[in-house]
Amino acid sequence: MFATMGALGLAPTAEAAAAEPAFTAPRASDFTLTGKAAAKVVVVGGGIAGLTAAYELGKAGYDCTVLEAADRTGGRNLTVRGGDTVVDTHGVRQTARFSDGHYMNTGPARIPQWMITLDYCRELGVPLEAFTNVNASAYVHTSRTASDGPVRFRTAKADVYGYVSELLAKATDKGALDKELTAADRERLLEFLRGFGDIGGRVAGDPAKSWRYTGSTRRGYRRDPGAAGTPGTVLGPVPSVSDVLASGVGRAFAFEFGYDQAMMMYQPVGGMDRIPRALTRAVGERRVRTGAVVTRITDKADRVTVTYTHQGSTRTLDADYCIAALPPNILARVPHNLGGAVQSALEACAPDSAAKLGLEYRSRWWEDDHRIYGGITNTDLDVGVIWYPSYAFHADRGVVIGYYNFGRDADAYGKLAPKERERRAVAQGVKIHGAKYRTELSSSFSQHWRLMPHVEAAWHSLEGGPDAARYAALNQAAGRVYFAGDYLSHTIAWQHGAFSSARKVVGEVHRRVLRG
């Protein structure tokens, strides 16, 4: 029966659940009896894709060198802690002043259960903790209507699900869906809706009074239930269906239904950069050259020559193969002889904007006063979303993400000096959280990925996706040069994409070497 369900696609079996494209890491034993040997590979770019390529090839004894332009590996996987300095492409310098043990993940910050990022955490011994992507106690902030403001997710959901259930039950019961539903379907649907919306039942002879949503303890309490004599006071009054629909709170729910955003989600304990740090250690520090800015890639008949600057000198590195694992917008500016199709494809990868602001507070007022332990507040303000930290609960201090926004909103903040970004974002957050959002602030750090040297993009938009014809030249070798990165995957902007793309290229290189 279990097997049948799997075949029907209703019950993903363990096998189906693990159906990540098969990948077997190269092994030294693969060369046994082949007369071949592991090759020399230069990896350009020490982000997740580049580190992974070097790591996986290293398992079979490939002689890999990673050239990373920045002074650290990880690429967009950047965790900022107290003392860390970033100088942006305009020369604006920020040094974070976060307290010990507190940090912000300026790039990737959450990991869904199905992504192979977790497999690398397991393999590399990176401990995990929950990432609080959804929280019924966080707010949905709307400013569409006269009665705008923040409302708890739980309250918004109770009202929207309540009215949706009432309306569908009424329509069903009056026969409006008799073409779509059998009599048995209708009774089952009505039973489901009573529980789903916490609505009343059928009132015989009175359709108007039937199936009504009149509020629910799910909305939350104004005064919590406690000891005998203190039953609590449910939050009220309940807004009308028109008010609920006009407020637009319903926009916030579907986010968590997505395959990539549904809870549970996870993060490494101590910061997302535990992953590139562990990868770098596994590759071997001596194989990783930071501060190495590549200035030319030349594909030759029998080798690849990569030219780069390092500590003021120009150097060259010859290798059998090159894996170009740097952002396509950066690679597009590196002189090469890989052909016009490659160059056109690189230029067709459009860099996107995203920005984050970390706000350190000298108290955890969101826990103490708002009873919000982690999670995300959804706004229709220019800050996008506000994240409460998923670690160090009940500590003295904590870092809130004051904005995580994209496109135009991110660019608007990016144009401001760091102090002005803070001022603008804090003014927005005060609307939701009150005065402590300003008065308890201790320091801030803001990151705009379009302004980050050697990256200059949060991620990339590929028209038609990475399999579109215009990107064909990047999905195969250009001579001895291979391309890897999350942009060449179906999960752009996720580390999973970088891991997957690196694995693909590692397999291609290894098979070519084995073929000889």
Place this chain on the structure above:
Amino acid sequence: MFATMGALGLAPTAEAAAAEPAFTAPRASDFTLTGKAAAKVVVVGGGIAGLTAAYELGKAGYDCTVLEAADRTGGRNLTVRGGDTVVDTHGVRQTARFSDGHYMNTGPARIPQWMITLDYCRELGVPLEAFTNVNASAYVHTSRTASDGPVRFRTAKADVYGYVSELLAKATDKGALDKELTAADRERLLEFLRGFGDIGGRVAGDPAKSWRYTGSTRRGYRRDPGAAGTPGTVLGPVPSVSDVLASGVGRAFAFEFGYDQAMMMYQPVGGMDRIPRALTRAVGERRVRTGAVVTRITDKADRVTVTYTHQGSTRTLDADYCIAALPPNILARVPHNLGGAVQSALEACAPDSAAKLGLEYRSRWWEDDHRIYGGITNTDLDVGVIWYPSYAFHADRGVVIGYYNFGRDADAYGKLAPKERERRAVAQGVKIHGAKYRTELSSSFSQHWRLMPHVEAAWHSLEGGPDAARYAALNQAAGRVYFAGDYLSHTIAWQHGAFSSARKVVGEVHRRVLRG
């Protein structure tokens, strides 16, 4: 504007959010200039209510002694680790063989954000981590129909929300709800439903093809998206609306909408008993007498005398006041002179059954094979729910809760010998998880609260709630004796109820002493 919203009840302000019934702990300085002094109090029962009463009174210098019948404090807050032994009321002995670092919380196991349990964790320095109460990757198991079996929460939700949205959109668009909704409401509702259900839009002139749910990436993937060339395969085929309704999967969703069960939820790092351990330390070990079984409570004009047995001897303790913080079903069997109304009220507290089984596995197959990191699988089998551990992700081993069930189901398992409980529950779990649910099992431990000495109840049902007239005698002092416990609260079966009830009684005792 913010203030206005708070007044409307739409936006709970920080003030409203923190509107837990006010409690100020007694302080030594309260006695200044009163001529009064802290009294001597005997607390019967060292569970959460009793420990909290002693802890809070201790802050003002009360001389408290806690008499606990078991050999440890905590009551139903019992975390079982390797080496722990429980002998049930039938004399059946179990010793847990869980590995180091692995445990099961046999009683309370999750803490909602609003409950004062978290305030005690903060005050007592008990570190927290997320409790994974909801997980889109866990299963809903149904056995109603021919095509029964497990389906992922995410898949079940995608289908149910999809069809609910399609049906409501169709009814709305054909005018069936024109009495309930304005034209503006209707357009907003349709816009919302498109996103909520991931359904198609209006097809001009073809109502049957409009607003259709035809599946969604939200269902999950049979083959996950990866690198270029690997777009992934969405799980399919999509069952019909009739099949979805008949399967009954929709029953599983509303659980997480409740005020007490909505995510985020939390647990102490290392086991729930970190709370009573910290409380016991704060009270002072020397004030806590374990193995002290109370045999009589006598209220006198000027004091209370409590008789108990300890290490084979009968002893008595005189105090100014007594706080009876033991389960009402146990207290009902202790001879006392507190009157018939007290006795009737105690006997009207009906003990309920609940049971848990911990299964230690020698691998974390639920993570490795099923990609389930924490969360709860909902079944319509006699095991109730199955919990995956919220800690030690990626460890070598782990403890799954193989059943958490109530009433008849719990009693059916309770009648079996421990090995038979395991056998029966494992056979159920195999239906959902496959063979490893049996082959990877290393040991088990089962707890049935009706069979637990000195407790004999998971919790209690009070007809009409704790404020009903029949319980009035327990909600006030009987002479010098006060009653406390979660059963005398509006959150029965939650530690919050025990904390709240203890606080109420502490306030009453302290005010009485100050009055003199």
